[in-house]
Amino acid sequence: MRASAVLIWVVGGLCLFGMVMLYSTSGPQGEKLFGDPNYFTQRQMLWLLAGLAAATFGARMDYRRWLKLAWPIFGVTLVLLALVYVPGIGRNIKGSHRWIRLPAGLTFQPSELAKFATICLMASWYGTRRRQRAGFKGGLLIPGLLLASMLGLIVFETDFGATILIGATGGGMMFVAGAPIVYLLGTGVLGGAGLAWMISQNRQRMGRIMAFMDPEKYAQDEAYQLLNAIYAFVAGGIGGVGLGQSLQKQHYLPEAHTDFIFAIIGEELGIPGSLGVALLFVAFFFCGLRISGRAADPGGRLMAFGITLLVSLQATLNIAVVTGCLPTKGLPLPFISFGGTSLVVVLFMVGVLVNIAHQGADRPVTRRRRKAAA
Amino acid sequence: MWRVALVSVVILTAWGGLVVRLGQLHFGDNSALHERIRTTRSFQQDIRVGRGRILDRNGNLLALDLVLQNVVVSPDVIATNRAAQAVSARLAAVLGRPYEQVMGRVNRPWRKYEVIERKVKDDVVEQVERLHLPGVWFEPVSTRHYPQNELACHVIGFVNFEDVGSGGIEQSWNSRLKGRAGMRVSEKDGQRHEIYTRRKLQVAPREGANVHLTLDQNVQYFTERALEAAMTNFHPEAAWAIVQEVRTGAILAMASRPAYDPNTFNTFEAQDRMNRAVSYNYEPGSAFKIGVVAAAINEGVVATNDLFDCEKGLWHYGGRPLRDYHAYDTLDVTGILRKSSNIGAAKIAVMLGEPQLYRYLKDYGLGRRTGIGVPGEEGGILNPVNRWHTIDITRIAMGHSVAVTALQMLGIMSCIGNDGFRMRPYLVQRVVDKDGNVLQETQPEALARPITERTAALMRQMLSEVTGPDGTGRKAAVPGYTVAGKTGTAEKIDANGRYIRHANISSFVGMLPVERPEVAIIVVLDNPQPIRTGGQTAAPVFREIAEPVIRYLDLGPVGESEQLYYQRVLAGEP
Numbered sequence: 020m021r022a023s024a025v026l027i028w029v030v031g032g033l034c035l036f037g038m039v040m041l042y043s044t045s046g047p048q049g050e051k052l053f054g055d056p057n058y059f060t061q062r063q064m065l066w067l068l069a070g071l072a073a074a075t076f077g078a079r080m081d082y083r084r085w086l087k088l089a090w091p092i093f094g095v096t097l098v099l100l101a102l103v104y105v106p107g108i109g110r111n112i113k114g115s116h117r118w119i120r121l122p123a124g125l126t127f128q129p130s131e132l133a134k135f136a137t138i139c140l141m142a143s144w145y146g147t148r149r150r151q152r153a154g155f156k157g158g159l160l161i162p163g164l165l166l167a168s169m170l171g172l173i174v175f176e177t178d179f180g181a182t183i184l185i186g187a188t189g190g191g192m193m194f195v196a197g198a199p200i201v202y203l204l205g206t207g208v209l210g211g212a213g214l215a216w217m218i219s220q221n222r223q224r225m226g227r228i229m230a231f232m233d234p235e236k237y238a239q240d241e242a243y244q245l246l247n248a249i250y251a252f253v254a255g256g257i258g259g260v261g262l263g264q265s266l267q268k269q270h271y272l273p274e275a276h277t278d279f280i281f282a283i284i285g286e287e288l289g290i291p292g293s294l295g296v297a298l299l300f301v302a303f304f305f306c307g308l309r310i311s312g313r314a315a316d317p318g319g320r321l322m323a324f325g326i327t328l329l330v331s332l333q334a335t336l337n338i339a340v341v342t343g344c345l346p347t348k349g350l351p352l353p354f355i356s357f358g359g360t361s362l363v364v365v366l367f368m369v370g371v372l373v374n375i376a377h378q379g380a381d382r383p384v385t386r387r388r389r390k391a392a393a
Numbered sequence: 394m395w396r397v398a399l400v401s402v403v404i405l406t407a408w409g410g411l412v413v414r415l416g417q418l419h420f421g422d423n424s425a426l427h428e429r430i431r432t433t434r435s436f437q438q439d440i441r442v443g444r445g446r447i448l449d450r451n452g453n454l455l456a457l458d459l460v461l462q463n464v465v466v467s468p469d470v471i472a473t474n475r476a477a478q479a480v481s482a483r484l485a486a487v488l489g490r491p492y493e494q495v496m497g498r499v500n501r502p503w504r505k506y507e508v509i510e511r512k513v514k515d516d517v518v519e520q521v522e523r524l525h526l527p528g529v530w531f532e533p534v535s536t537r538h539y540p541q542n543e544l545a546c547h548v549i550g551f552v553n554f555e556d557v558g559s560g561g562i563e564q565s566w567n568s569r570l571k572g573r574a575g576m577r578v579s580e581k582d583g584q585r586h587e588i589y590t591r592r593k594l595q596v597a598p599r600e601g602a603n604v605h606l607t608l609d610q611n612v613q614y615f616t617e618r619a620l621e622a623a624m625t626n627f628h629p630e631a632a633w634a635i636v637q638e639v640r641t642g643a644i645l646a647m648a649s650r651p652a653y654d655p656n657t658f659n660t661f662e663a664q665d666r667m668n669r670a671v672s673y674n675y676e677p678g679s680a681f682k683i684g685v686v687a688a689a690i691n692e693g694v695v696a697t698n699d700l701f702d703c704e705k706g707l708w709h710y711g712g713r714p715l716r717d718y719h720a721y722d723t724l725d726v727t728g729i730l731r732k733s734s735n736i737g738a739a740k741i742a743v744m745l746g747e748p749q750l751y752r753y754l755k756d757y758g759l760g761r762r763t764g765i766g767v768p769g770e771e772g773g774i775l776n777p778v779n780r781w782h783t784i785d786i787t788r789i790a791m792g793h794s795v796a797v798t799a800l801q802m803l804g805i806m807s808c809i810g811n812d813g814f815r816m817r818p819y820l821v822q823r824v825v826d827k828d829g830n831v832l833q834e835t836q837p838e839a840l841a842r843p844i845t846e847r848t849a850a851l852m853r854q855m856l857s858e859v860t861g862p863d864g865t866g867r868k869a870a871v872p873g874y875t876v877a878g879k880t881g882t883a884e885k886i887d888a889n890g891r892y893i894r895h896a897n898i899s900s901f902v903g904m905l906p907v908e909r910p911e912v913a914i915i916v917v918l919d920n921p922q923p924i925r926t927g928g929q930t931a932a933p934v935f936r937e938i939a940e941p942v943i944r945y946l947d948l949g950p951v952g953e954s955e956q957l958y959y960q961r962v963l964a965g966e967p
Contacts, residue, residue, distance in 0.1 A: 047582065195396045252418035253426045266434055266591075270583030290419045294412065301408055308401060324397065328404075335407050342414045 022313070023376035026306040029299050030354060030369050034067060036296070037280075037355030044268045044283045045276035045357060059276055059357050066359040070366035077370025082378065085371065086318045089136075089143035093165070096136040099129035100172040117176050128360040130173050130181040135368060137169055137189050138325035145196035146318025158198045163206055166190075170210070174217060179224060180348030184336060186210060188329045195324055224346075231346035247272040248279050248341050251286035252293070259289030276357045278349060281341045296355070300334040307331070310372055313380030323375045326368045435593075440575035443535060445601030447549055447562055447570075449610040450645075450822055455549050456563065456655075459538040461512040462531040464488065464521060470528030472502035480526045484509060487520045512536050537563075539655045545613050547668035548606070548647050548767060548820060551655035560658075560666060562604055562820065564768045569824050569832070572601035600827040607643035607822045607835075612636050612942050616646040619916075619937035624650050627921035627930045629899075633669040634916045634934070635799055636942060639807050639904060641837035642816030644765070645912065645942075647671075672769040674796040675898045675917065678927070679733040679865075680881030681792030683856060683902075684805045686730060686738065688753035689745045691848040697855055698725045701737045708736045711783035715739055727855040731864045733880060735791040742790035750786060751778040756843035757805045758815060759797060765818050773797040792883055799900075802881075803915040806902045809852045810877070810910030813844040850962040853877045857907045860932075869901055869932035871939050873950075877910070878903020878935065880927035885920055896920045901931035905939060908951040908959040914938055 038060065045059035052058070085092070103109035103119055110118040110126055118126040144162050145152050152158050166189040174182045194203055218224045230241030234249075251267040254260060265286045268275040275283050285293040307327025314320035330353050337352040339345040351358045353365045447456035464484070471480050481496040488495070488510050498507045510517075511534070518531055537552040550561020558567035575598030580591040620632045636646040649669040653661035667673070689695045706720030717734050729737030742750055754760070760775030774796035776785075788794040800818060808815040816837055823834040844852075856877035860870040865880045878901055885896040899921055904913035914935055921930040951959075 051584075191400055195400060197396070249418060250426065250430050252415070253423040254430050255419065257419055266430075266580065266582075266588070269588055271434075272583075285415070285419065290415070293415050293419070297408065297412060297415070301405075304401075304404060308397070311397070328400065331404055335404065335411065338411050338415075339407070342411060342418060344411065344414055 021376070022306045022309040023373045026303065026310070026369065026372065026376070029302045029306060030366070033296070033299050033303075033354035034070075034366075037352075038063065038067065039262075040280060040284055040287075040355060041276055041357055043263045043287060044265065044280055047269050048276055051270070062359070063357055063362070066362050069359070070363045073363050073367035074370035074373075077367045078373040078377070080371075080374065082319055082322060082371050082374045083316075085139050086143040086146060086322065089139040092136045093140045093169075096129060096133050097169065097172060099132060100169075100176070103129060103176060117178050125359070128358075130176065130178050130185075131360040131364040133169055133173060133181070134185055134188070134329055135364060137166065137185050138192070138322060138329060138368075140165060141189055141192040141196070142318050142322035142325060145192070146316065146321050153197065155199065155202060158196075159193070159202045159206070162189075162193055162198075166193075167210070174214065177221065177224075178349065179214065179218065180336070180350040182214065183348070184329065184333055184350060187332055188325060191328045191332075192321060192325045196321055227347045231343070234343070244273050244279065245343055245347060248282040249343050251282035252342065255286035255289045255292075257289050259285070259287050259292055262287050278337065278347075278351055278356060279341055280356050281338055281352050284355075296352075297338065300331060303327070304331045307372060310376040310379065314375050315379045319375045319379060323372055326372050330365060330368070434580045436579065436581050436587075438577045438579070440577055440596075440598045441535075442572040442574060442598040442600045444537065444552070444556070445570040445572065445603045445827075447604050447606065449545075449606055449608045449613070450643075451609065452605070453610045454540055455545060455606070455608075455610070456537065456539050458535050460533050461514060461536045462518050463508050463534050464510040464513055464517075465530055465532045466499055466507050466509055467528040467530070468499055468501045468504045468507055471499055474527045476527055477502075480529060483524050483526060484521070484529065487517065487524065488513075508532075537655075541610070542654045542656060543652045544610070544617060545608055545646075545648070546652050546655050547649045547666070547670070548608060549655060550768075551658040553658075560655075561668065561767055562606065565766050566604050566821065566824070569602045570604060573599040575599075602824050602826045602832055604824050605822045607638075607645065607820055608647070609645050611945055613646040613648060615941045615945070616938050617648045617650075617652075619934050620648055620650045622937065623916075623918060623921075623930070623934045627918055627924060629918040629921040629930075631669055631673075631919040632917065632934075633673070633799055634914065634938060635670050635803050636938065637803055637807055637818060637913045639810040639910045639913050640816075642807065642818045643822070643835075643837070644818055644820050646938075647820070668767060668769060669917075669919075670799045671763075671765060671767060672771050672798070673917075673919075674771045674773055674798060675919075676793050676795065676883040676886065677797050677802050677900065678792040678881035678883030678898065679735070679738075680802060680879045680900055680902050680927070681795065681797070682730060682733065682738045682790065683809065683852065683879050684754065684757055685742050685745070685750065685790045686726060686855070687805075687809060687844050687848055687852045688750060689741045690726070690851055691753075691844040692745060692749055694744050695726055695741055697727055697851055700725050701729060701734075701740050703729075703734050703736045706736070708739070710739060710743070710787050713784050715787055727858055730855050730879065731858045731861070733859075733865050738790040739787035742786050747778050747781055747786050750789065751775075751781075753843055754789075754795070756815070756841045757801070757808065758840065759795070759801055763800055763804065763818050765800065765820055767820065770800075771798050773801050792881060799915050799917050802900070802902055803913055806879075806904055806915070807910075807913040808843060809849045809856070810904045810913055811849070812846040813842045813849045814839045815841045815843060847962055847965060850959060853904075853907045853910070854963055856903075860903070865926075865928040866901060866903065866932045866935075868928060869903055869935040869939070871905060871936055871943065874905045874939075874943060875907040876903050876905045876935075876939065877907040878932070880932060882925065882927045895925070897925040897927075899925060899927040899930045901927050901935045903935055903939070905943060906948070906951050909955045911946065911948050912939070912942060914942075 041063055042060045046056035049058035050056045110120050121127050170182050170186050226241040234242035234246050265283050268283050272279055311320050311323035314323050333353050337350050351361050443458045471477050477500045481499045485492040485495040548561050550563035552563050553559040558564040576596040578594040579587050582588050616634050623632050633649040637644055647670045651665045653665040700723050703721035703724050706717040708715045717736050721734055724737050759773050762770045762772040785794045817840050819835045824832045857875045858864050859866040859878050860876040866878050869878050881900040883898045884892040885898050887893050900917040902915040904910040916931040916934045918930050
C-alpha cells in the first residue's frame with residue numbers, strides 16, 4: 020500500500036475515532052453551557068466537512084504553489100496575528116488574545132495559520148537557491164529572524180504552547196535543511212531562556228509550572244486539571260470503564276473535550292484506546308517520513324517533513340501534558356480535540372502532504388495503473 | 394539524511410517514554426489513587442423529609458414546616474472582589490447586626506462558606522438580594538413554625554434545634570411526625586450533582602405523618618382568652634383550664650398560663666412551658682365532694698333529701714376539729730353540695746366507709762395517669778386505704794389529703810355527665826400519612842362505670858343548684874342553660890407539704906346542659922388575690938368559657954323527649 024493511502028486511512032481513522040470520543044466527552048459540557056449535549060459534536064461535524072474540503076483542496080493544488088506563495092502567506096499571517104489585539108476584531112478568552120471574531124459567532128485562531136505559514140516559509144527558503152542557504156547568514160540568521168518575528172507575535176498572545184510547537188517545528192526544519200548545528204543549538208538555548216523568562220513573569224503560567232512540580236500541593240487550584248487527568252487514566256485501568264462511561268468527564272476534568280480528551284480516551288477505553296491512538300500517530304509519523312523521503316524536490320521534501328514533524332510534535336506534547344510529563348500548555352490533540360481552526364488547518368496540511376506524495380515517488384504507481392487500465 | 398534520522402530518533406524516544414508513562418498509569422499499582430477516586434466520587438446522603446403537621450379537629454394548622462433562608466457568604470469570593478468591608482457594612486445594615494460581628498465572619502478569605510444569619514424571612518431575603526452583593530447567597534432551611542404562636546402551646550409543644558420534638562404532642566408523637574429519613578448511595582459529578590445513572594442504593598424516605606388533634610382552635614381561643622382575663626382580674630400565679638366533650642372524652646381545649654411562644658421556645662422559662670392542666674397535682678378542695686357524694690348515693694347510703702346535722706360549723710372527729718366556712722344547722726345532701734359544707738360531706742364519707750370510698754376513687758381513675766399522651770403528665774396522689782389515718786376520710790371528703798390533676802377532676806365531672814361512664818380522655822383524633830392513609834384513629838373508649846345512670850342524673854340535679862341563686866357557684870351560671878358544677882377552694886401547700894394561709898387553689902368544674910351534658914369544663918386558679926374563693930374567681934371564668942363555647946358548638950336547647958327522659962331517670966322509673 021502506498022504511504023499516502025496509509026496516511027489517509029490513519030488520518031481518517033483518527034478523525035472518526037475523534038468524533039466518537041468527542042460525542043462521548045462533550046456531552047456534560049454542552050449540556051451545561053448550551054443545554055444541548057450534542058452541541059460540540061454537531062459543530063465539530065461541520066468543521067470536519069470543512070476540513071475534508073480543505074484537505075481535498077490541499078491535495079488537488081500543486082504544493083509548489085504554496086512554496087511560491089510562502090512570502091504573501093507569511094505576511095498575511097503576521098497581519099492576522101497583529102489583528103487579535105485590535106478591539107472589536109480580536110477576542111479575549113481567559114486573558115489570552117488568540118482569536119479573531121468571524122461572522123455568525125465563529126472565531127478563528129491565526130496561530131493555527133501560523134503553523135502552515137512557517138512550514139511554507141522554511142520549505143520555500145531552504146528549498147530554492149540552495150547554495151545561498153548554506154552558511155551562517157542564509158542558513159541561520161535570516162530564517163531564524165523570520166521565525167523569531169512570527170514567534171514573537173505568538174508569544175505575546177500568551178500562547179506558549181503554539182510558540183514552542185512552531186519554534187520546535189521551524190527549528191527542526193532548519194536543522195534538517197542543514198543549518199549549522201552549533202549556532203542552531205545556541206539560538207535554541209537563547210530562545211528557550213527567553214521563553215523561560217517570559218513564563219516566570221506570568222503568574223498563571225508560573226502557577227502551572229509549580230503545579231506540575233508539586234501536584235498534590237495545588238490539588239484544588241492549578242494542578243486540579245492535571246490530577247484529574249491522571250485520575251482518568253488510573254480509573255480506566257487496563258480495559259477502561261467502557262465507552263461513554265467516564266466519570267471524569269462529568270465536570271471533574273476541565274477541557275475534557277478539547278485539550279484533555281486523551282485522558283478520557285484512556286479512562287473509557289483503557290490501554291487499547293490510549294495506545295491505539297498513540298500508535299496511529301506513530302504510523303502517521305512514518306508515513307510522513309516516507310512521503311518526505313520520496314518527495315519530488317527539496318522544497319517538497321522539507322515541506323512534508325515540516326508537516327509531519329508539526330503534527331507529531333503537537334500530539335507528543337499534548338499527550339505528554341495530559342499524562343503529567345510536561346506542564347499544561349493548551350495544545351489540542353490533532354484530529355481528535357474539539358476545535359474548528361485546528362482541525363481544518365491540520366486536515367489541509369494532510370491534503371498538502373498527500374499532494375506531495377502523489378507528485379513524488381508515490382506517483383508512478385498511480386500512473387502505471389492508469390496506463391495499465393488504458 | 395542523518396539529520397532526519399536524528400530528529401526521528403528524538404521523536405520516537407519521546408513516544409517510547411510516553412508509552413512507558415501510559416503503561417505506568419494504566420497498569421501500575423495505583424490502589425491508593427483508586428481508593429481516593431472512589432471516595433471522592435461516591436457519596437452517601439440522607440434524604441431528609443419534612444416533619445408532619447399538627448392540626449386541630451377542623452384541619453386548622455397548629456404546627457407546620459416552613460422553608461426559610463440562611464444568609465450565607467463565600468469569603469473567598471468576596472476577598473477576590475476586595476469587597477469584604479463593603480459587603481459587611483451593607484449586610485450588617487440590612488440584618489441589623491453589629492458591623493464587627495459580620496466583618497469577623499466575612500473577612501476570612503480562606504473560607505468558602507460562612508453563615509451570617511439563620512432563618513430569615515422572605516422580606517429580608519428580598520432586601521439582601523436587592524443589594525447585589527458578590528459572594529452572598531441563600532441556603533434554604535426547613536423550620537418548624539407555629540402560626541398561632543401561643544395558642545395551645547402546652548399541648549402542641551415545640552421542636553428543639555436538633556429537630557426533635559421536646560414537649561407536648563411534638564414530643565410524644567415525635568416518631569410519627571418526623572417520618573423516616575431515606576438514604577442514597579450514589580456518585581456525584583464535578584459540580585457535586587448526583588449522576589443518576591450511577592445510583593447504587595436508594596432507601597425511600599417516609600414522610601412525616603400529620604397529627605389531627607381533638608382540640609378545636611376556636612374553643613381553645615375562647616378558653617385562653619378567658620384565662621388571660623383571669624390572670625388580669627384575679628392575679629393568680631397561674632391558671633389552667635380544660636374543655637372536654639362529655640360523650641367521648643375528647644379534649645376540645647387545654648390551656649395553661651403562663652404560656653410561651655413555641656416559635657421562640659428558648660427565650661422562655663421552664664415553668665412557662667409547664668402544661669399545668671395535666672402536670673400539676675393539687676388538692677381539689679370542695680370540688681372533690683361530687684365524687685364522694687356520688688359514691689354514697691350510688692351505694693344507697695344516703696338519699697338526696699337525707700338531712701345532716703352540720704354542727705353549727707364545728708365538728709370533732711378522730712379528736713381533730715373540722716370547720717365549715719359558714720356555719721350551718723341542718724342541711725340535706727343537696728344543701729351540703731350547694732353550700733359546700735365540709736362537715737356534711739365528712740359525715741357522708743364516714744357513713745360510706747373507707748374501703749368503699751377508696752374503691753370509688755380508684756374507679757374514678759385517681760392516683761394514676763390517664764395516659765392522655767402528652768409528656769409530663771401526673772397521676773395525682775391517692776394513698777392506699779391501709780395507710781389512711783383516722784381523720785383522712787373526713788379530709789378526703791372535702792378534697793384534702795388527696796391530690797388530682799385538673800384532667801382527673803374533670804374526669805369525675807364528665808363521668809357524672811356521661812350517665813356514669815368514665816371515658817378515656819384523648820387529644821389525638823387520628824394520624825394520617827402524606828398519602829391520606831389513616832395510620833391511627835382514636836375511638837371513644839369507656840374505661841369504667843363507677844356510678845349508675847340514676848346516680849348520675851341525681852348528681853346533676855343536685856349540682857345544678859350549685860349554680861342556682863344561693864349556690865356557691867352562681868357566677869358560673871350561663872343564661873339559657875342549666876349548669877351543673879362545683880366550686881373548690883383549697884389551701885395551697887408549700888414545698889414542705891404545709892398549708893399556706895391565705896393562699897388558695899381555687900377551681901370550678903362544671904358541665905352543661907344539665908339534662909344531657911355535652912361539654913365539661915374545669916378552671917383552676919393558683920393563688921388568686923385578693924379574692925380567693927373558687928366561687929368568686931374560677932366560677933366567672935368558667936362562664937366566660939362556657940358561654941361562647943356553647944354558642945360556637947351550636948348546641949340547641951335540650952329537646953322535649955330528652956327532658957322527659959331525664960325526669961324519668963331522676964324519678965327512678967325504668
